[in-house]
Amino acid sequence: MIGNIITLVILVALVVLFAWLVTRAWRSKRWYIKWPGILVAGLLTLLFALVTLVLVKGLYDFSRSYPVARVNVAIAGTPEQIARGEHMATVLCATCHSQNGQLPLSGGNNLSADAGLPLGDLYAPNITPAGKIKELSDNDLYRILRTGVEPNGHLTFMGGVTARFMSDDDAQAVVAYLRQSTPVENQTPPISFSPLLTLFAGAGLISFNVPDVLQPINSPPKAANKEYGEYVVRFMDCRGCHGPTLSGDAPPPSPPGASNLTVVVPNWSKDDFFQAMRTGVDSTGHKISPPMPWKQIGLLDDVELDALYEYLHALTPITAQK
Ligand code: HEC
Ligand code: HEC
Known part of the structure:
Protein backbone atom coordinates (compact mmCIF):
# COMPACT_ATOMS: atom_id res chain seq x y z
CA MET A 1 0.00 0.00 0.00
CA ILE A 2 2.77 2.41 0.98
CA GLY A 3 4.48 1.61 -2.35
CA ASN A 4 1.29 2.55 -4.16
CA ILE A 5 1.04 5.88 -2.32
CA ILE A 6 4.69 6.74 -3.04
CA THR A 7 4.18 5.87 -6.71
CA LEU A 8 1.08 8.04 -6.80
CA VAL A 9 2.94 11.01 -5.29
CA ILE A 10 5.80 10.60 -7.79
CA LEU A 11 3.37 10.39 -10.71
CA VAL A 12 1.50 13.51 -9.63
CA ALA A 13 4.84 15.32 -9.24
CA LEU A 14 5.80 14.27 -12.79
CA VAL A 15 2.49 15.51 -14.19
CA VAL A 16 2.99 18.87 -12.46
CA LEU A 17 6.63 19.07 -13.61
CA PHE A 18 5.86 18.42 -17.27
CA ALA A 19 2.81 20.66 -17.24
CA TRP A 20 5.04 23.42 -15.87
CA LEU A 21 7.60 22.72 -18.63
CA VAL A 22 4.82 23.12 -21.20
CA THR A 23 4.12 26.61 -19.87
CA ARG A 24 7.85 27.39 -19.90
CA ALA A 25 8.18 26.24 -23.50
CA TRP A 26 5.11 28.26 -24.44
CA ARG A 27 6.78 31.45 -23.20
CA SER A 28 10.01 30.75 -25.07
CA LYS A 29 10.83 33.24 -27.85
CA ARG A 30 12.84 30.69 -29.80
CA TRP A 31 10.63 28.56 -32.05
CA TYR A 32 13.02 25.59 -31.93
CA ILE A 33 12.54 25.44 -28.19
CA LYS A 34 8.91 26.47 -28.10
CA TRP A 35 7.21 23.93 -30.40
CA PRO A 36 9.28 20.80 -29.75
CA GLY A 37 9.19 21.69 -26.04
CA ILE A 38 5.42 21.98 -26.02
CA LEU A 39 5.06 18.77 -27.98
CA VAL A 40 7.40 16.61 -25.89
CA ALA A 41 6.47 18.03 -22.48
CA GLY A 42 2.79 17.99 -23.47
CA LEU A 43 2.86 14.34 -24.49
CA LEU A 44 4.70 13.38 -21.31
CA THR A 45 2.17 15.33 -19.23
CA LEU A 46 -0.65 13.40 -20.89
CA LEU A 47 1.15 10.08 -20.52
CA PHE A 48 1.84 10.50 -16.81
CA ALA A 49 -1.66 11.85 -16.25
CA LEU A 50 -3.07 8.73 -17.87
CA VAL A 51 -0.91 6.40 -15.77
CA THR A 52 -1.96 8.34 -12.66
CA LEU A 53 -5.63 7.87 -13.52
CA VAL A 54 -5.17 4.13 -14.09
CA LEU A 55 -3.37 3.80 -10.75
CA VAL A 56 -6.12 5.73 -8.95
CA LYS A 57 -8.74 3.50 -10.58
CA GLY A 58 -6.87 0.38 -9.43
CA LEU A 59 -6.48 1.73 -5.88
CA TYR A 60 -10.17 2.51 -5.82
CA ASP A 61 -11.10 -0.98 -7.04
CA PHE A 62 -8.89 -2.62 -4.41
CA SER A 63 -10.00 -0.48 -1.48
CA ARG A 64 -13.68 0.17 -2.08
CA SER A 65 -16.32 -1.99 -0.53
CA TYR A 66 -18.33 -4.32 -2.78
CA PRO A 67 -22.02 -4.91 -2.21
CA VAL A 68 -21.92 -8.42 -0.88
CA ALA A 69 -23.93 -10.95 -2.86
CA ARG A 70 -26.44 -12.81 -0.70
CA VAL A 71 -25.87 -16.47 -0.09
CA ASN A 72 -27.57 -18.99 2.08
CA VAL A 73 -26.04 -22.43 1.99
CA ALA A 74 -26.64 -25.42 4.21
CA ILE A 75 -23.68 -27.76 4.03
CA ALA A 76 -24.58 -31.29 5.03
CA GLY A 77 -21.01 -32.58 5.16
CA THR A 78 -21.80 -36.12 4.03
CA PRO A 79 -18.82 -38.41 3.36
CA GLU A 80 -19.49 -38.25 -0.42
CA GLN A 81 -19.59 -34.45 -0.31
CA ILE A 82 -16.35 -34.28 1.66
CA ALA A 83 -14.64 -36.69 -0.75
CA ARG A 84 -15.78 -34.64 -3.73
CA GLY A 85 -14.59 -31.46 -2.00
CA GLU A 86 -11.21 -32.98 -1.29
CA HIS A 87 -10.84 -33.90 -4.95
CA MET A 88 -11.83 -30.41 -6.16
CA ALA A 89 -9.50 -28.82 -3.59
CA THR A 90 -6.61 -30.97 -4.83
CA VAL A 91 -7.24 -30.00 -8.43
CA LEU A 92 -8.20 -26.34 -7.96
CA CYS A 93 -6.79 -24.94 -4.72
CA ALA A 94 -3.51 -26.71 -4.00
CA THR A 95 -1.60 -24.96 -6.81
CA CYS A 96 -1.82 -21.73 -4.82
CA HIS A 97 -2.74 -22.62 -1.23
CA SER A 98 0.06 -25.14 -0.74
CA GLN A 99 3.79 -24.94 -1.25
CA ASN A 100 4.09 -28.30 -2.99
CA GLY A 101 0.83 -28.37 -4.94
CA GLN A 102 -0.62 -30.98 -2.60
CA LEU A 103 -2.95 -31.04 0.37
CA PRO A 104 -3.05 -29.78 3.11
CA LEU A 105 -3.93 -26.22 2.11
CA SER A 106 -1.73 -24.71 4.78
CA GLY A 107 -0.53 -21.72 2.75
CA GLY A 108 1.41 -21.27 -0.47
CA ASN A 109 4.37 -19.54 -2.04
CA ASN A 110 4.44 -15.97 -3.28
CA LEU A 111 2.47 -16.05 -6.55
CA SER A 112 4.30 -12.94 -7.59
CA ALA A 113 7.59 -14.88 -7.70
CA ASP A 114 5.93 -17.58 -9.84
CA ALA A 115 4.62 -14.95 -12.23
CA GLY A 116 8.14 -13.51 -12.58
CA LEU A 117 6.74 -9.99 -12.20
CA PRO A 118 6.91 -7.63 -9.19
CA LEU A 119 3.22 -7.95 -8.37
CA GLY A 120 3.64 -7.68 -4.60
CA ASP A 121 3.34 -10.21 -1.78
CA LEU A 122 0.68 -12.60 -2.95
CA TYR A 123 0.72 -15.50 -0.54
CA ALA A 124 -2.39 -17.65 -0.65
CA PRO A 125 -3.10 -18.09 3.07
CA ASN A 126 -3.56 -21.13 5.27
CA ILE A 127 -7.13 -22.32 4.71
CA THR A 128 -7.03 -25.33 6.99
CA PRO A 129 -9.23 -24.97 10.11
CA ALA A 130 -6.17 -23.62 11.97
CA GLY A 131 -6.12 -20.59 9.64
CA LYS A 132 -8.45 -17.64 9.29
CA ILE A 133 -11.33 -19.74 8.03
CA LYS A 134 -12.24 -20.57 11.62
CA GLU A 135 -13.57 -17.00 11.84
CA LEU A 136 -15.69 -17.43 8.71
CA SER A 137 -19.17 -18.95 8.52
CA ASP A 138 -20.05 -21.40 5.75
CA ASN A 139 -21.88 -18.59 3.96
CA ASP A 140 -18.81 -16.34 4.19
CA LEU A 141 -16.53 -19.07 2.88
CA TYR A 142 -18.86 -19.91 0.05
CA ARG A 143 -19.12 -16.25 -0.89
CA ILE A 144 -15.33 -15.85 -0.99
CA LEU A 145 -15.16 -18.82 -3.36
CA ARG A 146 -17.87 -17.43 -5.58
CA THR A 147 -17.03 -13.72 -5.59
CA GLY A 148 -13.70 -13.14 -3.84
CA VAL A 149 -15.44 -10.76 -1.42
CA GLU A 150 -14.77 -10.96 2.34
CA PRO A 151 -17.62 -10.50 4.86
CA ASN A 152 -16.59 -6.84 5.31
CA GLY A 153 -17.15 -6.19 1.60
CA HIS A 154 -13.44 -6.07 0.85
CA LEU A 155 -12.23 -7.64 -2.39
CA THR A 156 -9.57 -10.34 -2.08
CA PHE A 157 -7.28 -11.72 -4.73
CA MET A 158 -9.61 -14.73 -4.88
CA GLY A 159 -11.87 -12.50 -6.99
CA GLY A 160 -9.69 -13.26 -10.00
CA VAL A 161 -9.60 -17.00 -9.36
CA THR A 162 -11.67 -19.14 -11.70
CA ALA A 163 -12.76 -21.57 -9.00
CA ARG A 164 -15.84 -19.40 -9.05
CA PHE A 165 -17.04 -21.35 -12.10
CA MET A 166 -17.51 -24.54 -10.09
CA SER A 167 -21.11 -25.66 -9.78
CA ASP A 168 -22.93 -24.83 -6.55
CA ASP A 169 -22.69 -28.49 -5.51
CA ASP A 170 -18.95 -28.63 -6.09
CA ALA A 171 -18.28 -25.31 -4.35
CA GLN A 172 -20.30 -26.46 -1.35
CA ALA A 173 -18.39 -29.74 -1.36
CA VAL A 174 -15.15 -27.74 -1.13
CA VAL A 175 -16.49 -25.86 1.91
CA ALA A 176 -17.51 -29.19 3.48
CA TYR A 177 -14.00 -30.52 2.89
CA LEU A 178 -12.22 -27.40 4.24
CA ARG A 179 -14.22 -27.52 7.47
CA GLN A 180 -13.09 -30.97 8.43
CA SER A 181 -9.59 -30.98 6.90
CA THR A 182 -6.71 -31.46 9.35
CA PRO A 183 -5.72 -28.16 11.01
CA VAL A 184 -2.13 -27.10 10.29
CA GLU A 185 -0.54 -24.17 12.11
CA ASN A 186 1.14 -21.94 9.55
CA GLN A 187 1.07 -18.22 8.89
CA THR A 188 1.85 -16.67 5.52
CA PRO A 189 3.03 -13.05 5.13
CA PRO A 190 0.21 -10.52 4.65
CA ILE A 191 -1.01 -9.76 1.14
CA SER A 192 0.24 -6.58 -0.49
CA PHE A 193 -0.42 -5.41 -4.02
CA SER A 194 2.46 -3.70 -5.79
CA PRO A 195 1.93 -0.55 -7.92
CA LEU A 196 2.30 -2.75 -11.03
CA LEU A 197 -0.55 -5.04 -9.95
CA THR A 198 -2.63 -1.99 -9.07
CA LEU A 199 -1.97 -0.61 -12.56
CA PHE A 200 -2.97 -3.96 -14.12
CA ALA A 201 -6.17 -3.92 -12.12
CA GLY A 202 -6.85 -0.27 -12.95
CA ALA A 203 -6.33 -0.98 -16.65
CA GLY A 204 -8.91 -3.77 -16.42
CA LEU A 205 -6.40 -6.55 -17.14
CA ILE A 206 -7.55 -8.59 -14.16
CA SER A 207 -11.20 -9.42 -14.11
CA PHE A 208 -12.69 -8.90 -10.67
CA ASN A 209 -16.31 -8.76 -11.85
CA VAL A 210 -18.08 -9.05 -8.56
CA PRO A 211 -21.70 -10.14 -8.93
CA ASP A 212 -24.32 -8.35 -6.77
CA VAL A 213 -26.44 -11.47 -6.60
CA LEU A 214 -25.18 -14.99 -7.18
CA GLN A 215 -26.77 -16.86 -10.04
CA PRO A 216 -26.98 -20.61 -9.52
CA ILE A 217 -24.39 -22.67 -11.40
CA ASN A 218 -25.49 -26.19 -12.25
CA SER A 219 -23.48 -28.96 -13.81
CA PRO A 220 -24.79 -31.93 -15.76
CA PRO A 221 -24.53 -35.27 -13.94
CA LYS A 222 -20.95 -36.50 -13.76
CA ALA A 223 -20.37 -38.84 -16.70
CA ALA A 224 -17.80 -39.43 -19.44
CA ASN A 225 -19.67 -37.39 -22.03
C1 HEC B 1 -4.46 -18.42 -8.30
C2 HEC B 1 -4.18 -18.75 -6.95
C3 HEC B 1 -5.31 -19.22 -6.06
C4 HEC B 1 -6.14 -20.29 -6.25
C5 HEC B 1 -6.15 -21.24 -7.43
C6 HEC B 1 -7.01 -20.34 -5.10
N1 HEC B 1 -6.71 -19.31 -4.24
FE1 HEC B 1 -7.69 -18.87 -2.51
N2 HEC B 1 -6.54 -17.21 -2.27
C7 HEC B 1 -5.47 -16.86 -3.06
C8 HEC B 1 -4.86 -15.67 -2.53
C9 HEC B 1 -3.64 -14.96 -3.10
C10 HEC B 1 -5.60 -15.30 -1.39
C11 HEC B 1 -5.39 -14.10 -0.48
C12 HEC B 1 -6.34 -13.05 -0.96
C13 HEC B 1 -6.29 -11.72 -0.25
O1 HEC B 1 -6.15 -11.71 1.00
O2 HEC B 1 -6.45 -10.70 -0.95
C14 HEC B 1 -6.66 -16.30 -1.27
C15 HEC B 1 -7.61 -16.28 -0.26
C16 HEC B 1 -8.52 -17.30 -0.03
C17 HEC B 1 -9.47 -17.32 1.05
C18 HEC B 1 -9.66 -16.21 2.07
C19 HEC B 1 -8.88 -16.52 3.29
C20 HEC B 1 -8.99 -15.40 4.30
O3 HEC B 1 -7.99 -15.18 4.96
O4 HEC B 1 -10.05 -14.75 4.40
C21 HEC B 1 -10.16 -18.49 0.95
C22 HEC B 1 -11.28 -18.98 1.87
C23 HEC B 1 -9.65 -19.19 -0.21
N3 HEC B 1 -8.66 -18.44 -0.79
C24 HEC B 1 -10.10 -20.42 -0.63
C25 HEC B 1 -9.69 -21.02 -1.82
C26 HEC B 1 -10.21 -22.29 -2.30
C27 HEC B 1 -11.19 -23.17 -1.53
C28 HEC B 1 -9.64 -22.54 -3.51
C29 HEC B 1 -9.91 -23.68 -4.46
C30 HEC B 1 -11.28 -23.90 -4.84
C31 HEC B 1 -8.74 -21.43 -3.79
N4 HEC B 1 -8.80 -20.54 -2.73
C32 HEC B 1 -7.97 -21.31 -4.92
C33 HEC B 1 -5.05 -17.52 -4.21
C34 HEC B 1 -5.67 -18.61 -4.78
C1 HEC C 1 -2.32 -21.04 -18.02
C2 HEC C 1 -2.62 -21.23 -19.41
C3 HEC C 1 -3.25 -22.53 -19.87
C4 HEC C 1 -4.37 -23.14 -19.39
C5 HEC C 1 -5.26 -22.70 -18.23
C6 HEC C 1 -4.58 -24.30 -20.21
N1 HEC C 1 -3.60 -24.40 -21.17
FE1 HEC C 1 -3.37 -25.92 -22.50
N2 HEC C 1 -1.70 -25.01 -23.24
C7 HEC C 1 -1.17 -23.82 -22.81
C8 HEC C 1 0.03 -23.54 -23.55
C9 HEC C 1 0.90 -22.31 -23.40
C10 HEC C 1 0.23 -24.63 -24.45
C11 HEC C 1 1.39 -24.86 -25.41
C12 HEC C 1 2.41 -25.66 -24.63
C13 HEC C 1 3.27 -26.55 -25.46
O1 HEC C 1 2.82 -27.04 -26.52
O2 HEC C 1 4.40 -26.85 -25.03
C14 HEC C 1 -0.88 -25.52 -24.22
C15 HEC C 1 -1.06 -26.72 -24.91
C16 HEC C 1 -2.13 -27.57 -24.75
C17 HEC C 1 -2.33 -28.80 -25.51
C18 HEC C 1 -1.46 -29.29 -26.64
C19 HEC C 1 -0.27 -30.03 -26.11
C20 HEC C 1 0.53 -30.64 -27.22
O3 HEC C 1 1.29 -31.57 -26.89
O4 HEC C 1 0.42 -30.23 -28.38
C21 HEC C 1 -3.50 -29.35 -25.04
C22 HEC C 1 -4.14 -30.64 -25.52
C23 HEC C 1 -4.01 -28.50 -24.01
N3 HEC C 1 -3.16 -27.42 -23.85
C24 HEC C 1 -5.18 -28.72 -23.33
C25 HEC C 1 -5.66 -27.90 -22.31
C26 HEC C 1 -6.89 -28.16 -21.60
C27 HEC C 1 -7.83 -29.31 -21.85
C28 HEC C 1 -7.03 -27.17 -20.68
C29 HEC C 1 -8.10 -27.01 -19.61
C30 HEC C 1 -8.40 -28.20 -18.84
C31 HEC C 1 -5.88 -26.29 -20.80
N4 HEC C 1 -5.08 -26.76 -21.82
C32 HEC C 1 -5.63 -25.18 -20.01
C33 HEC C 1 -1.69 -23.01 -21.81
C34 HEC C 1 -2.77 -23.32 -21.01
Missing part, protein backbone atom coordinates in the same frame (compact mmCIF):
# COMPACT_ATOMS: atom_id res chain seq x y z
CA LYS A 226 -19.16 -34.06 -23.73
CA GLU A 227 -21.84 -32.28 -21.72
CA TYR A 228 -19.86 -32.89 -18.55
CA GLY A 229 -16.65 -32.17 -20.46
CA GLU A 230 -17.92 -28.68 -21.26
CA TYR A 231 -18.34 -28.11 -17.50
CA VAL A 232 -14.77 -29.33 -16.87
CA VAL A 233 -13.52 -26.83 -19.48
CA ARG A 234 -15.30 -24.09 -17.53
CA PHE A 235 -14.03 -24.82 -14.03
CA MET A 236 -10.52 -25.61 -15.27
CA ASP A 237 -10.60 -22.37 -17.27
CA CYS A 238 -9.08 -23.80 -20.46
CA ARG A 239 -10.53 -20.77 -22.26
CA GLY A 240 -8.52 -18.41 -20.05
CA CYS A 241 -5.47 -19.39 -22.11
CA HIS A 242 -6.81 -21.21 -25.17
CA GLY A 243 -9.34 -18.47 -25.89
CA PRO A 244 -13.13 -18.22 -26.15
CA THR A 245 -13.32 -20.72 -29.02
CA LEU A 246 -10.38 -22.82 -27.70
CA SER A 247 -8.56 -22.15 -30.95
CA GLY A 248 -5.70 -20.27 -29.31
CA ASP A 249 -7.42 -16.91 -29.74
CA ALA A 250 -7.12 -15.60 -26.17
CA PRO A 251 -6.32 -11.87 -26.11
CA PRO A 252 -3.60 -10.52 -23.75
CA PRO A 253 -2.99 -10.60 -20.80
CA SER A 254 -3.46 -14.34 -21.38
CA PRO A 255 -0.10 -15.99 -21.95
CA PRO A 256 0.70 -16.36 -25.66
CA GLY A 257 1.41 -19.68 -27.37
CA ALA A 258 -1.56 -21.74 -26.18
CA SER A 259 -2.32 -24.36 -28.82
CA ASN A 260 -5.38 -24.52 -31.05
CA LEU A 261 -7.27 -27.28 -29.23
CA THR A 262 -9.89 -27.52 -32.00
CA VAL A 263 -7.14 -28.81 -34.28
CA VAL A 264 -4.90 -30.69 -31.83
CA VAL A 265 -7.33 -32.84 -29.85
CA PRO A 266 -9.63 -34.04 -32.69
CA ASN A 267 -6.50 -35.72 -34.09
CA TRP A 268 -5.68 -37.48 -30.85
CA SER A 269 -6.94 -40.83 -29.59
CA LYS A 270 -8.24 -41.00 -26.04
CA ASP A 271 -5.00 -42.70 -25.01
CA ASP A 272 -2.97 -39.88 -26.58
CA PHE A 273 -4.95 -37.37 -24.54
CA PHE A 274 -4.62 -39.26 -21.25
CA GLN A 275 -0.91 -39.76 -21.81
CA ALA A 276 -0.33 -36.08 -22.60
CA MET A 277 -2.26 -34.81 -19.57
CA ARG A 278 -0.92 -37.38 -17.11
CA THR A 279 2.75 -37.38 -18.16
CA GLY A 280 3.30 -33.99 -19.80
CA VAL A 281 4.68 -35.63 -22.94
CA ASP A 282 2.41 -36.02 -25.97
CA SER A 283 2.42 -38.94 -28.43
CA THR A 284 4.90 -37.17 -30.75
CA GLY A 285 7.35 -36.93 -27.84
CA HIS A 286 6.79 -33.17 -27.42
CA LYS A 287 7.29 -32.09 -23.79
CA ILE A 288 4.38 -29.82 -22.92
CA SER A 289 5.83 -26.63 -21.50
CA PRO A 290 4.55 -24.10 -18.94
CA PRO A 291 2.30 -22.28 -18.45
CA MET A 292 0.19 -25.22 -19.70
CA PRO A 293 -0.95 -26.69 -16.35
CA TRP A 294 -0.88 -30.35 -17.42
CA LYS A 295 0.06 -31.53 -13.90
CA GLN A 296 -3.05 -29.93 -12.51
CA ILE A 297 -5.23 -31.20 -15.38
CA GLY A 298 -3.74 -34.67 -14.91
CA LEU A 299 -5.16 -34.70 -11.37
CA LEU A 300 -8.67 -34.87 -12.79
CA ASP A 301 -10.12 -38.34 -12.30
CA ASP A 302 -10.66 -40.74 -15.21
CA VAL A 303 -14.30 -39.79 -15.73
CA GLU A 304 -13.51 -36.07 -15.80
CA LEU A 305 -10.56 -36.50 -18.14
CA ASP A 306 -12.62 -38.79 -20.37
CA ALA A 307 -15.42 -36.20 -20.47
CA LEU A 308 -12.91 -33.47 -21.28
CA TYR A 309 -11.60 -35.58 -24.14
CA GLU A 310 -15.10 -36.26 -25.49
CA TYR A 311 -15.85 -32.55 -25.51
CA LEU A 312 -12.57 -31.45 -27.12
CA HIS A 313 -12.46 -34.34 -29.59
CA ALA A 314 -15.88 -33.35 -30.94
CA LEU A 315 -14.89 -29.71 -31.58
CA THR A 316 -15.10 -28.47 -35.16
CA PRO A 317 -11.57 -27.48 -36.21
CA ILE A 318 -11.12 -23.72 -36.50
CA THR A 319 -8.17 -22.76 -38.66
CA ALA A 320 -6.81 -19.23 -38.73
CA GLN A 321 -8.24 -17.05 -41.48
CA LYS A 322 -5.65 -14.99 -43.18
